[in-house]
Structure formats: C-alpha cells, structure tokens
Amino acid sequence: MVHITRICLRKYGNFVDNLRLYVRGGSGGMGLPRLGGQGGNGGDVWVVAKKNMTLKRIKDKFPQKRFVADAGANSGVRALKGERGADKEILAPVGITVTTDEGDLNVEGDRVMVAKGGSGGSLYSAFQPSKGEAKHIRLDLKLIADMGLVGFPNAGKSSLLTALSNATPQIASYAFTTLKPEIGKLIYDDYKQISVADLPGLIEGAHMNKGMGHKFLKHVERTKQLLFVVDVCGFQLASKTPFRSAFEAVQLLTKELELYKEELLSKPALLVVNKMDLPDAEDKLAELKEQLQNPEEFSDLLPEDMIPQNYLTFRHVVPVSAITGFGISHLKSCIRQSLDEDAALEVKATHREKLQALRNESVLTDSYVKTLNSSKTS
Numbered sequence: 159m160v161h162i163t164r165i166c167l168r169k170y171g172n173f174v175d176n177l178r179l180y181v182r183g184g185s186g187g188m189g190l191p192r193l194g195g196q197g198g199n200g201g202d203v204w205v206v207a208k209k210n211m212t213l214k215r216i217k218d219k220f221p222q223k224r225f226v227a228d229a230g231a232n233s234g235v236r237a238l239k240g241e242r243g244a245d246k247e248i249l250a251p252v253g254i255t256v257t258t259d260e261g262d263l264n265v266e267g268d269r270v271m272v273a274k275g276g277s278g279g280s281l282y283s284a285f286q287p288s289k290g291e292a293k294h295i296r297l298d299l300k301l302i303a304d305m306g307l308v309g310f311p312n313a314g315k316s317s318l319l320t321a322l323s324n325a326t327p328q329i330a331s332y333a334f335t336t337l338k339p340e341i342g343k344l345i346y347d348d349y350k351q352i353s354v355a356d357l358p359g360l361i362e363g364a365h366m367n368k369g370m371g372h373k374f375l376k377h378v379e380r381t382k383q384l385l386f387v388v389d390v391c392g393f394q395l396a397s398k399t400p401f402r403s404a405f406e407a408v409q410l411l412t413k414e415l416e417l418y419k420e421e422l423l424s425k426p427a428l429l430v431v432n433k434m435d436l437p438d439a440e441d442k443l444a445e446l447k448e449q450l451q452n453p454e455e456f457s458d459l460l461p462e463d464m465i466p467q468n469y470l471t472f473r474h475v476v477p478v479s480a481i482t483g484f485g486i487s488h489l490k491s492c493i494r495q496s497l498d499e500d501a502a503l504e505v506k507a508t509h510r511e512k513l514q515a516l517r518n519e520s521v522l523t524d525s526y527v528k529t530l531n532s533s534k535t536s
C-alpha cells in the first residue's frame with residue numbers, strides 16, 4: 159500500500175454533501191387597535207432547486223448559515239393593511255433531501271417552504287402579531303453510492319466491481335460496455351455494507367458532453383468518494399486516438415472532472431491500478447508511482463490544455479488484478495478505511511455546528527432581552 163499525502167485541498171476545499179441551516183420566517187407586523195388596522199404577514203423561507211448550485215456554494219456564501227425572511231410591516235394610519243414581508247429563498251442544488259428536526263420533508267417539485275412567516279396582528283389576535291416559525295433544517299445531497307468508479311473505457315471498472323461485490327455487470331473487451339450505473343454492495347465481516355457504482359467509461363472531452371459526457375459526470379456528483387481505475391499498461395481508445403499511459407490517464411481524468419465541476423475534485427479519491435497480471439506490470443507500476451509523487455516534473459508528457467490546475471493526490475494507490483483477484487481484499491479494506499475516516503469527521507463537524515448554533519441562539523436571546531429592557535425603560 160502506498161500512502162501519498164492527503165487529497166489536495168489548496169484550492170478546492172472540502173466537498174460538501176450535507177448542510178445544516180437555521181431558518182426563520184419573518185415576524186408579523188403590529189396591528190393598529192385604534193383604527194382596526196392589520197399588520198402584514200411575515201415572509202416565508204423557501205428552499206429552491208437551482209441548476210449548477212452546490213451545497214458548498216451556500217456554505218461559502220453564507221458562513222453563518224442563517225436564513226431569516228423579512229418581517230411584515232406594522233399597520234399605520236397611512237397604510238392600515240401593513241405590507242407583507244419579503245420571502246427568503248435558499249438556492250440549493252437539484253437532487254437534495256430537505257429534513258427538519260421534526261421529521262422528513264422531501265422535496266416535491268422544485269420548491270419547498272421550510273419556515274412560515276408569522277401572521278400580522280389583527281382584530282382576531284388583539285392586534286398582536288405572531289413570530290415566524292424557526293427551526294434547523296438539513297440539506298442532503300441524494301447519493302447513489304458511497305464510491306463511484308471513474309475511469310476510461312476498458313480500464314476494468316466492471317470487472318473490478320464483480321471482483322469486489324455481489325454485482326454482475328456486463329464485461330467485454332470493447333469500450334462503452336457499461337452504459338448506465340450499476341451498483342454493487344461490498345459486505346464486510348461485521349455486516350457493514352458499502353455501495354460502489356460502476357459508471358460508464360469517461361472519454362477525453364466528456365466535460366463538453368462527448369461520449370456519455372454529462373450523463374456520466376452527473377453520476378460522479380452523486381457519490382461520496384471517487385475510485386479512479388486505470389489500466390497499468392495504459393490504453394488507446396481507437397486506432398486514430400493517441401496512446402495514453404496510466405499516468406496520463408490519471409491526469410486526463412482529473413482534468414475532465416475539473417473542467418466539468420472542480421468541486422468534484424475535493425472528494426476524497428483512491429487510485430486502483432488494474433491489470434497487474436499483465437507482463438511488465440510491476441515496472442510500469444513503479445514508474446507510475448514515481449510520476450505521481452512528483453507530477454509537476456512529468457507534466458511535459460501531457461499537452462498543455464490537459465494539465466490539471468492541481469494534481470490530485472490519492473489516499474491510497476492500490477495495485478490489483480480484477481481477473482486474478484490479486485490485491486482485491488486489500489482494496490476492500492482501503493475503501494472501508496477511507497469512508498470510516500470521513501464518517502468520523504462528519505460526526506465531529508455536526509456536533510461542533512450544533513454547539514455553535516446553540517451559542518448563536520443564546521447570544522440572540524440575550525441581545526433581544528436587552529433591547530426589550532431598554533425599550534421598556536425609555
């Protein structure tokens with residue numbers, strides 16, 4: 159097993175597949191008892207699905223993770239019916255589940271209201287407005303599998319899934335055998351299950367929708383981690399296309415993902431070097447490892463437009479042969495280790511966020527009480 163440093167976080171930051179947010183509807187406006195005026199209702203908070211949006215963007219743009227709709231206007235002599243407060247929209251990626259602390263709230267259609275605004279004060283409420291609904295919600299990206307296999311056609315992704323799991327995907331010596339994702343389950347001795355998605359082969363230019371293009375890349379978005387698969391001896395897609403070594407294949411795959419959506423590269427990644435049963439495989443593996451340790455030095459092997467902005471580093475580089483079974487059980491434990499590590503980090507992060515939210519709330523309550531006290535005395 160080769161441990162190369164942590165995945166490169168310089169530019170991309172962590173991939174975000176779930177997010178906890180505080181949402182509050184706007185308060186209603188005061189009624190006007192003297193003239194029977196009615197305060198405006200507070201605005202509502204909505205989650206709205208938007209193409210190309212990511213949870214990470216929400217996190218970066220709104221580090222406080224608080225979304226409060228506007229309050230309704232008070233009723234006044236000039237406007238007896240106070241204006242309604244504006245709604246607040248949280249633009250979120252398509253394909254998420256919205257969960258509140260009270261239970262599940264599955265997205266139906268494209269918008270879902272997550273916090274209702276309070277009602278304006280009126281005759282029926284002795285002209286007192288009500289507060290907007292306040293709660294924590296969680297946005298979860300709908301994942302198809304824990305791990306997604308990423309590789310060029312014929313690298314042996316389907317063969318690998320067969321060797322690892324109970325799945326029986328189609329395998330053939332021609333490219334594009336796999337046309338839609340197939341999910342295999344890896345079962346461990348302690349009955350833990352990990353799902354791996356066999357995805358169609360990626361080709362150069364996929365980010366421009368060549369080959370299975372975007373269809374493929376969409377699936378990659380829906381996995382927690384990436385399992386790159388390359389043929390240790392390299393590959394050539396067709397007689398007129400250039401031959402690509404294993405190192406070039408890794409960089410080209412990275413570049414395709416980067417051009418499509420660079421956040422994909424902040425997912426933890428493992429590299430499987432397949433077909434270790436072929437002649438000269440050991441020498442080629444040694445060469446690949448050396449190139450991966452210092453990719454900059456070998457970048458002149460690639461055309462300039464295929465050099466990724468940041469070279470991806472892998473949590474594990476695992477040589478295997480999907481055909482003979484060499485290295486498969488080791489790969490299985492590397493996959494487990496990598497996912498377990500992230501699950502532990504996630505538990506810690508959620509705990510920290512909950513504590514922070516509690517602190518924020520108590521600060522707010524304190525300042526609210528202070529404002530109330532000062533308005534009473536003045």
Ligand SMILES: Nc1nc2c(ncn2[C@@H]2O[C@H](COP(=O)(O)OP(=O)(O)OP(=O)(O)O)[C@@H](O)[C@H]2O)c(=O)[nH]1
Pocket residue numbers: 309310311312313314315316317318328329330331332333334335336337357358359360432433434435436478479480481482
């Ligand atoms: N020698 C050798 N051949 C392999 C190995 N793994 C897969 N192959 C062969 O490589 C060819 C392609 O295998 P697949 O598993 O269909 O490859 P794939 O990556 O799923 O291909 P696409 O679905 O077309 O993207 C088949 O002829 C396999 O028998 C291996 O470990 N050693």
Ligand SMILES: [Mg+2]
Pocket residue numbers: 315316317328329335336356357358359
């Ligand atoms: Mg396949």
